[in-house]
Amino acid sequence: MSMKRPAATALAATLCLLTAACGSSPVDKAGDETTEAAASKAGYPVTLDNCGQKQTFDKAPSRVVVMNGASVAEVSTLLALGLQDKIVANQQGYGMSEVPGRAAAIKKLPTGDVKLNEAYDIPREAMLGLRPDLVLSVTRYGFDQKNGFATREQLKQVGAGSYISPQGCDDDPSKMTVADSYRLLRDMGKIFNVGDRAEKLIAASEKNIAAVSEKVKGEKKPKVMVLFSNMSMGGNDFSSVVSRGIINDILARAGGSNAFEDAAKTTFADLSKEKVAATDVDALVVIAYNDPNPAAYAKKLLKEFPQWPAAKNNTYVTLSDSMYLGPSNDLAVEKVAKMLHPDAL
Structure with a gap:
């Protein structure tokens, strides 16, 4: 997840390379060939x-x-x-x-x-x-x-x-999709020579997501507000509202849509309270980032905006790591789908 970061101190000195850090022990030609053969086999x-x-x-x-x-x-x-x-x-x-x-x-x-x-x-x-x-x-x-x-x-x-x-x-994570989570898995699988494990995880995730998406296919797509719990990232009251990125892909697969997709061209939208109040929000997803009680924040929002359909129906879910880049997007798809389409699942 990309957020605003405070400026770091500039470099004070040039890199000092240590021979011991880069060097290797001498080996004979036969040893080289044995090592190369083992590496190739692996x-x-x-x-x-x-x-x-x-x-x-x-x-x-x-x-x-x-x-x-x-x-x-x-x-x-x-x-x-x-x-x-x-x-x-x-x-x-x-x-x-x-x-x-x-x-x-x-x-x-x-x-x-x-x-x-x-x-x-x-x-x-x-x-x-x-x-x-x-x-x-x-x-x-x-x-x-x-x-x-x-x-x-x-x-x-x-x-x-x-x-x-x-x-x-x-x-720029605004273009990120679930496919990028699979790419990360595949790349790590290649680097560590555990590609079989990576493919099994990907296949299981794809199967789980496909099953959920099939169940909610044809259902009305509620408008969902997604934001981070108790987090300020800009100058307005609501600066951690997700506008684009992998979360929109997750919402779509779960049978929903982002209520604020057009609010910004970047991953996050920095919104006023008035803008949020004027938008119909059918459901709320609160993402916890080191917040021990995201549900309290969700309930606070629903109380603050009673005109939302989400508030009238108490429709919200709290999630964390599964909503962003990583190996567990299928869990987010399932949980969001159950919130939006309980009868279908």
């Missing part, structure tokens, strides 16, 4: 074209750093693929999840004991000190030198790969 090398850069992996990464980026998609994807033991530092977390045990599993992951910068993420020197062999970032922002982060080139020079999640190349 499915390596693997090369991905990621945001215009070729990233090649000769083996599965074992020291992965997951940057914050106000997301949970990347760490959840690694957990879904059973790769938690590869993570040496994780800065992501929603505080809750639709997947039983996921929030607790994320909380248990190592953080690398890193002092974060003003953008609540890992600065360059700390990143290099973690000795990663793969760094995951939600967008290009996480590799931006002017914000104090290690660049992709600097990471490459110390033997670390880098990966920017789908639709993060231009830091």
Whole structure:
């Protein structure tokens, strides 16, 4: 999830490369051939074209750093693929999840004991000190030198790969769909040579979503307001209202539509109270981001706007990580569909 971030301190020094970080032990020619044969047998090398850069992996990464980026998609994807033991530092977390045990599993992951910068993420020197062999970032922002982060080139020079999640190349998630969640799964499956696991997760998700979509096919599509609980991201009263992106794809598959899809061309709309009051809202989806009681916020909104059909029918649902990029979009589709079309499901 892309949100406004405070400015980070500019880089204070150039990168100092350590020979020990880049070097390798000498081996004889026979050893080289044996290693190459083993890598080939295991499915390596693997090369991905990621945001215009070729990233090649000769083996599965074992020291992965997951940057914050106000997301949970990347760490959840690694957990879904059973790769938690590869993570040496994780800065992501929603505080809750639709997947039983996921929030607790994320909380248990190592953080690398890193002092974060003003953008609540890992600065360059700390990143290099973690000795990663793969760094995951939600967008290009996480590799931006002017914000104090290690660049992709600097990471490459110390033997670390880098990966920017789908639709993060231009830091514009407004075009994101459920297919991007599958792409993230597939890419991680390729990098870690667990493509079979990724395909099983994708197939199960596609099957679940197709079953729900078939049941609500032909039903009237209620207008849904989606926003983050108790979160301010702009100057108006309602600045965390979702306008575009993967959430619209989820709503459509669940038999609904976004009441504020035309309110902005970006992912989020910054709306006045008057604009919100003048819009018919048939149902409410409140997304919790580290909010322990999103239901209280939903009820507050329904009370504040009694003219909404959603308020008259008490139609709302609270969700968290399944509503955004990640491996669990099918859970969001199902829960939203049950709210909108209880008789169909």
